[in-house]
Amino acid sequence: MKEADLKSLIHRIGAGEKNAIEALYRHMEQPLYRFINIKLNDPFLSADILQDVFLDVWKGAAAFEGRSAVKTWMFSIAYRKVIDVFRKNARLTISDDLPEQVDDAPSAVAHIAAAEDAAHLRICLDGLKPDHRDAIELAFYEDMGYREIAEITAVPEGTIKTRIFHAKKLLLHCLQGRMNAKVAL
Amino acid sequence: MSEQVDRQHILELLPFWVNGTLSPEERGMVEAAMEQDPTLRQEAEMLALIRATVKEQPEMQSPGELGLARLRRVIEEDPQQVLDGRSRARRYILSFSSGLAAALALLAVLGNFRASEDVYELASSSDDAANIVVMFRPDVTQASMSSLLQMHDLVIVDGPSAIGLYRLSPLDPDTDLALLAGVLRSETEIFETVDLP
Incomplete structure (x- = not known):
């Protein structure tokens, strides 16, 4: 519509x-x-x-x-x-904050591309804290622009861009952890 | 330093390039940057994979037609002064005098009794006696639910409550409720519980 x-x-x-x-x-x-x-x-x-x-x-x-x-x-x-x-x-939110030294290099992209299925990524998505998850959901499920998401969540546009940027890094970090664990098994 | 800032700016715009919501000017800027820097293209591919995964998540079973029936009923009741759902539900607790004992007993039987402040009771119509309180099985489909209600000329007059109870009312006021409740109880694939107030 x-x-x-x-x-x-x-x-x-x-x-x-x-x-x-x-x-x-x-x-x-x-x-x-x-x-x-x-x-x-x-x-x-x-x-x-x-x-x-x-x-x-x-x-x-x-x-x-x-x-x-x-x-x-x-x-x-x-x-x-x-x-x-x-x-x-007064619900508690689980922090998904991580150190900033997440590998952002192409090898990380290879990790995600090599995933046998999206199951790991889904698990990692579920682990994001609400602010990051909201931004990802609105951007990638609802296909909203950063201006719209900023309006919905009542934060500056720059905050939304940063949240998605960090959410992506956290997802990579999570995926790498899961892939490494799989290799170690 | 300036290049780093510019790259960071492009990285922050990439998710919105992937979902197609950038302005033409922003889109042109991102695409020009990707031509210069192949790692940005890889970033975009990764974001596209994340987007595809988010979109592939299974659909949630939403209230659907039952929620619409509930909304329609509230709006019909008083179009000028609609109450919000939860306030309305709490008001029903007070007005549910004739059926309260039975409902509480039912709640206790179901093992879902909660502290008084949290009780979300079903609505009370002006004629509680003309209602049947049911709980649908969690795996029942909306189609089978609708079909059964239509077969017996039943309408949902309230629900779901916090524990998933619905109040059904027959369109024909002369319906023998006890008999009807017995028939509904035999529909074990549809209903988990069927009770008269």
Whole structure:
């Protein structure tokens, strides 16, 4: 669905058209739920948050000025709600910080290319801390630009670029560790 | 130093070159840099592999049509003053007087009883007696769920609760609920539990 179509739906939702919110739900439910549940890892709570996001859209559509893309607006609502959950529950986040001497050379690329399958990479993705994982998910699953991701996560654009850069380094480090362990066996 | 800064800038733009979201100007800059430096091309290949892996992750089972039914119901209730889902759920705890004891007993049976503040109870309609509380099996498909509900002229009037309970209501108010509950209990591939309030 093109941005113009999404904006038209939002306009109709603002006018109280229930079939428009249903159409928007059908289009956006899957990616939003995925984004929420990756962070919360709680299907029921994620379903609640998803419901809240659509209710916010229902209530706030009339005031939507179209300064952001609809998708960006909805993801930012979801992001704020998830952060609220983290704050209320004081959830701990696992740090994936690593020393900066990660090998960034072409040999590291060869490691990843030589992986028999993507299983190792998936495991490494799961090990990223939420900020890095969000950036990777939004950039590579949702194919969003750094400006959109920065808007959703309310951080400067440069921070998003840096997060993905570091996430990539951490993934390489993790992969190399797993490959080396495999060789040692 | 300047070259290092420039290379760093290109490296930070590469993920967005890979996902196709750079402006034409940025894209041109990245592509020119890649022509000069083959290691940047390798970086881009690696990022493309990461992107492909992220995209290949299995889809999550989202609330789907059940979530839409839940949303539709909340909006239908009061289009001007919709409550957020969790506040609404807590309000139901207070209004669920006639069915509370039964629901708590059910929760206890299921071994999922939680502290009072965390209890997320099912909604109470104005006529609790006209409802059946069910839990679907985790592996049931949406298609089989929809088919069964349609077969028995049932609609979901609330749920899922935090522990996955749904409240079903027959379209025909004269339906014999006890009989219907018995029929639903025989659908063991669809329902894990079927209870009357």
